[in-house]
Amino acid sequence: MSYTLQELNALRDFYAHQLLNDTVPFWFPHSFDKEYGGFLLMRDACGTLIDDDKAVWIQGRATWLLSTLYNTVEQKDEWLDGAKLGFDFLNQHCFDTDGRMFFHVTRKGSAIRKRRYFFSETFAVISMASYAKATGCKAAEERARSLFGKCIEYASAPGILPAKYTDERPSKGIGVPMIMINTAQQLRETIGDDRCDEWIDKWISEIEKDFVKDDIRCVMEQVAPDGSIIDHINERTLNPGHAMEGAWFILHEAKYRNNDQRLIDLGCRMLDYMWERGWDEKYGGIFYFRDVYNRPVQEYWQDMKFWWPHNEVIIAMLLAYLMTGDKKYAERHKMVHDYAYKHFHDKENGEWFGYLHRDGTIAQTAKGNLYKGPFHLPRQEWYCMSILNEYLEENKHW
Numbered sequence: 001m002s003y004t005l006q007e008l009n010a011l012r013d014f015y016a017h018q019l020l021n022d023t024v025p026f027w028f029p030h031s032f033d034k035e036y037g038g039f040l041l042m043r044d045a046c047g048t049l050i051d052d053d054k055a056v057w058i059q060g061r062a063t064w065l066l067s068t069l070y071n072t073v074e075q076k077d078e079w080l081d082g083a084k085l086g087f088d089f090l091n092q093h094c095f096d097t098d099g100r101m102f103f104h105v106t107r108k109g110s111a112i113r114k115r116r117y118f119f120s121e122t123f124a125v126i127s128m129a130s131y132a133k134a135t136g137c138k139a140a141e142e143r144a145r146s147l148f149g150k151c152i153e154y155a156s157a158p159g160i161l162p163a164k165y166t167d168e169r170p171s172k173g174i175g176v177p178m179i180m181i182n183t184a185q186q187l188r189e190t191i192g193d194d195r196c197d198e199w200i201d202k203w204i205s206e207i208e209k210d211f212v213k214d215d216i217r218c219v220m221e222q223v224a225p226d227g228s229i230i231d232h233i234n235e236r237t238l239n240p241g242h243a244m245e246g247a248w249f250i251l252h253e254a255k256y257r258n259n260d261q262r263l264i265d266l267g268c269r270m271l272d273y274m275w276e277r278g279w280d281e282k283y284g285g286i287f288y289f290r291d292v293y294n295r296p297v298q299e300y301w302q303d304m305k306f307w308w309p310h311n312e313v314i315i316a317m318l319l320a321y322l323m324t325g326d327k328k329y330a331e332r333h334k335m336v337h338d339y340a341y342k343h344f345h346d347k348e349n350g351e352w353f354g355y356l357h358r359d360g361t362i363a364q365t366a367k368g369n370l371y372k373g374p375f376h377l378p379r380q381e382w383y384c385m386s387i388l389n390e391y392l393e394e395n396k397h398w
Contacts, residue, residue, distance in 0.1 A: 002327045003321070011384070015384045023378045028066070037088050037092065039062045041373040056105060063086030066080070069382070144187060144191065145191075148195070155180050200253060212273075213229070236295065240309065242312075243274040304363065310344065315384060317330075351367050
């Protein structure tokens with residue numbers, strides 16, 4: 001199948017409606033914490049608060065979302081006021097004395113947990129950059145660039161951050177170059193930074209050289225430092241949705257570079273390989289984990305369906321279709337879109353459930369916790385709406 005312009009118009013309208021009338025209103029403004037700052041985001045199906053602790057990376061994500069909506073959709077005071085709550089909370093409560101960020105804090109901002117990885121920092125970068133664009137705040141701009149520099153150090157200098165494992169079996173993950181590509185893209189597209197293009201090139205090259213395995217049609221999550229496959233249960237584990245998220249970051253970069261064909265080819269290969277491994281032919285949806293050699297996976301949730309991989313695959317397949325015109329991406333987009341909005345979407349209360357059993361039944365009803373909040377779903381709807389708007393404008397005379 002291919003999409004007609006009429007169908008693409010309908011898709012654009014659908015994503016816009018879901019974003020602005022279903023997803024965002026579930027969270028805001030009632031999640032604004034006007035007493036202590038930031039956001040109260042751990043919520044059940046109907047929006048009831050189930051915990052008032054705050055995950056720092058989701059505080060950053062929510063700040064990014066509100067600032068981005070203000071910058072790109074409508075300059076609503078409510079969104080900018082909410083973004084300020086997040087920006088101030090991050091700066092006042094979420095940095096340790098060593099400059100690193102916490103992962104989990106109390107409602108008032110007292111530290112509970114600090115992780116070995118630096119994803120709180122990457123989401124702080126994009127939130128501060130987007131907030132700086134929305135407000136013209138020079139302090140936010142400087143903080144975003146300074147923190148991006150720290151993230152480059154963390155990503156490129158092993159040993160700065162505490163190690164998770166011993167030196168017995170060294171490995172590296174695709175998550176670091178992936179998140180740094182997207183962080184740099186967001187920084188570049190909001191306030192700009194001369195470092196972004198060079199580093200994006202380096203991170204894409206690392207993914208292409210070490211993680212994309214054309215001979216076995218696979219994108220690895222973990223590899224040895226030289227890019228070889230480590231034949232042990234942890235390192236054999238694949239996350240198809242995560243790899244397809246990385247693919248759309250690369251396709252986005254190709255689009256930014258006037259449809260760079262080499263990057264289009266790379267992103268589409270990654271999509272093809274991981275769709276083949278990730279799509280559940282029996283029940284539909286994207287498996288959470290697979291084994292590179294189709295052996296049993298260690299994690300017991302390996303065959304569950306989580307919300308965020310579906311958000312990422314919806315973006316990836318739509319972007320691939322709009323960039324290539326290849327009908328297989330339209331078909332896959334429709335498959336994952338129809339599955340996700342049928343099974344994850346809460347038609348009564350809005351937003352999506354986060355966790356399904358393999359057969360598509362709801363595993364639990366939380367809409368927000370330490371890992372789920374207003375990011376993957378609203379980003380998907382906002383991004384799909386945006387690229388469809390652009391595509392339809394370019395093709396309006398067809």
